[in-house]
Amino acid sequence: MERVITANWHVEQAYTLSVYQQHGGFKSLKKVFGMERGAVVPELIKSNLRGRGGAGFPVGAKWSFLPKGTDVPKYLVVNADEGEPGTFKDRFIMERDPHRLMEGCIIAGFTLGLKAAYIYVRGELVLATRRMEAAIAELYATGLLGKNILGSGLDFDIYVHRGAGAYICGEETALIESLEGKTGQPRLKPPFPAVVGVFGCPTVVNNVESIACVPLVIERGAEWWSAQGSEKNGGPKIVQVSGKVKRPGTYEVPNGISLRDVVFSDLYGGGPLDGRTIRGVIPGGTSCPVLRADQLDVKHDFDALKEKPFETMAGTSGVIVMDDTVCVVRIAARIARFYHHESCGQCTPCREGMGWVSKILDRIEAGGAKRAEVDQLLDIVNNIRGNTICPFGDAVGMSIGAYLRQFPEEFIAHVEQGRCTYPAW
Amino acid sequence: MFNPNATDIDGPILFSPENEKELDTLLQRYPYKRAALLPVLYMAQAQFGWLSPGVMAYVAQRLELPEGKVLQVASFYTMFDKKPAGRHKIEVCTSVPCCMMGGFAVVRHISEQLGIGVGETTADGRVTLLEAECLAGCGYAPLLQVNGEFHENLTPERIDALLATLR
Ligand code: FES
Numbered sequence: 001m002e003r004v005i006t007a008n009w010h011v012e013q014a015y016t017l018s019v020y021q022q023h024g025g026f027k028s029l030k031k032v033f034g035m036e037r038g039a040v041v042p043e044l045i046k047s048n049l050r051g052r053g054g055a056g057f058p059v060g061a062k063w064s065f066l067p068k069g070t071d072v073p074k075y076l077v078v079n080a081d082e083g084e085p086g087t088f089k090d091r092f093i094m095e096r097d098p099h100r101l102m103e104g105c106i107i108a109g110f111t112l113g114l115k116a117a118y119i120y121v122r123g124e125l126v127l128a129t130r131r132m133e134a135a136i137a138e139l140y141a142t143g144l145l146g147k148n149i150l151g152s153g154l155d156f157d158i159y160v161h162r163g164a165g166a167y168i169c170g171e172e173t174a175l176i177e178s179l180e181g182k183t184g185q186p187r188l189k190p191p192f193p194a195v196v197g198v199f200g201c202p203t204v205v206n207n208v209e210s211i212a213c214v215p216l217v218i219e220r221g222a223e224w225w226s227a228q229g230s231e232k233n234g235g236p237k238i239v240q241v242s243g244k245v246k247r248p249g250t251y252e253v254p255n256g257i258s259l260r261d262v263v264f265s266d267l268y269g270g271g272p273l274d275g276r277t278i279r280g281v282i283p284g285g286t287s288c289p290v291l292r293a294d295q296l297d298v299k300h301d302f303d304a305l306k307e308k309p310f311e312t313m314a315g316t317s318g319v320i321v322m323d324d325t326v327c328v329v330r331i332a333a334r335i336a337r338f339y340h341h342e343s344c345g346q347c348t349p350c351r352e353g354m355g356w357v358s359k360i361l362d363r364i365e366a367g368g369a370k371r372a373e374v375d376q377l378l379d380i381v382n383n384i385r386g387n388t389i390c391p392f393g394d395a396v397g398m399s400i401g402a403y404l405r406q407f408p409e410e411f412i413a414h415v416e417q418g419r420c421t422y423p424a425w
Numbered sequence: 426m427f428n429p430n431a432t433d434i435d436g437p438i439l440f441s442p443e444n445e446k447e448l449d450t451l452l453q454r455y456p457y458k459r460a461a462l463l464p465v466l467y468m469a470q471a472q473f474g475w476l477s478p479g480v481m482a483y484v485a486q487r488l489e490l491p492e493g494k495v496l497q498v499a500s501f502y503t504m505f506d507k508k509p510a511g512r513h514k515i516e517v518c519t520s521v522p523c524c525m526m527g528g529f530a531v532v533r534h535i536s537e538q539l540g541i542g543v544g545e546t547t548a549d550g551r552v553t554l555l556e557a558e559c560l561a562g563c564g565y566a567p568l569l570q571v572n573g574e575f576h577e578n579l580t581p582e583r584i585d586a587l588l589a590t591l592r
Pocket of ligand 1: 086087518519520521522524558559560562563564566568
């Protein structure tokens with residue numbers, strides 16, 4: 001399929017302004033400068049561009065929530081805190097095509113009358129940070145950032161802000177707290193960031209891929225974009241395949257491609273390693289409930305994956321594949337350890353519950369648990385779910401709960417045999 | 426009270442002239458001083474090697490924040506060193522999916538080669554070994570980062586070659 005979002009990934013030095021411009025860069029911004037300010041949001045709405053950070057909220061609608069005509073400054077915050085296990089796409093946009101992200105930011109700035117964009121980048125992503133800083137410096141030097149950009153009357157700045165190692169900062173309100181110099185503890189909503197966001201001002205928070213898609217929607221037109229995907233989910237997207245497949249990596253696909261194709265097609269995941277069979281697939285990063293190998297005939301799409309009997313999420317499109325050598329109990333235990341470590345500690349059900357869940361899962365995996373503890377586990381995760389400030393608790397409940405629901409026999413086998421029979425890591 | 430001659434790191438705790446300039450730039454990015462705390466902590470860590478109590482007190486004074494706030498923030502985020510680290514920080518990803526692709530074997534191999542456990546630093550202060558959560562490179566597992574650079578699709582030979590370059 002034609003590469004659109006990732007078109008520049010294999011172009012030498014596309015991270016420089018001159019090469020980016022040679023490949024059509026900043027044409028969309030110029031087009032937007034010639035459009036009515038109010039015309040961009042309806043175009044985005046029509047395109048069915050949905051957020052690519054996990055929740056899949058429509059980008060145009062999100063932009064439209066920002067109050068108009070206020071005197072207080074308004075901001076864009078780009079969530080570049082890529083850290084959902086299984087996800088590795090935003091890093092490449094930032095490293096290889098940073099100007100596309102910047103172009104999207106400036107279009108948002110013009111359309112929504114913003115003062116500045118803050119790109120909150122994961123602290124570990126050093127090259128991505130360096131490339132973005134270099135890109136921003138080039139833009140100031142050529143009048144594409146700063147005062148009166150290209151004579152449009154727009155004054156706009158972009159700043160890169162590094163996170164410092166905290167998964168929870170990927171949650172938008174925790175990210176905002178962190179950007180204000182505090183610990184990353186999610187806020188109660190409402191008020192939503194569109195009303196009270198960073199520095200107390202109206203803020204729109206979007207994922208890197210979402211913003212990088214904005215210039216492409218403008219370039220190709222909303223009709224083209226919406227025709228690429230499934231019904232309510234427009235455009236191509238980047239899936240990432242990892243784990244036990246022949247061809248792990250990132251692939252640009254149409255929204256709504258079947259999950260089986262992502263895993264098995266020779267264009268994408270390439271299927272299981274020789275002599276192995278696939279046992280389970282996580283469709284969009286480890287907070288999404290796992291599917292069994294017989295459940296892959298479903299569209300990889302926000303809405304389709306939510307339906308029964310799948311009841312999972314498309315998340316970040318980070319597809320993680322497990323084969324028959326992988327112990328799913330151990331995977332659940334590893335994910336629980338991650339959540340326990342990354343809980344911000346604000347809500348008791350999550351802070352305490354995740355510790356218990358992690359301990360019980362470790363005990364089941366080691367073969368030292370009683371049957372009753374398997375049921376107890378489900379009880380605890382169901383009590384975390386829905387009882388926390390942020391979606392972290394729900395993700396924990398849903399993802400850990402899914403291992404128990406999808407693979408009950410594995411848990412029972414560990415208890416009955418008093419050990420794990422899979423090869424050690 | 427803050428003492429520029431505190432002895433928890435070598436030398437006086439004062440930002441270098443370049444960092445003073447950088448501090449001015451950083452403060453202009455945000456509507457108020459406190460928001461610059463993360464970048465200023467990074468800057469302090471780069472200059473002084475780690476965030477000693479004296480360094481944190483200095484940052485608090487410069488940003489007009491209570492010392493407790495600075496300590497709270499420095500403790501919340503894992504990338505701030507509250508004790509001295511080695512010259513090279515190796516972080517091996519052991520998240521799902523890397524863990525099923527040999528992430529822990531990489532940790533064991535490095536641990537054996539260097540004779541240190543996870544979270545420890547070699548006696549000569551050369552290398553600190555850490556486990557990391559997903560580093561956004563899952564398709565190229567197993568992988569590690571050293572000093573912010575990625576090394577992917579690791580094999581024992583590649584790890585040994587890499588270790589030999591860390592002086
Ligand atoms: S799990 Fe190791 S890089 Fe993502």
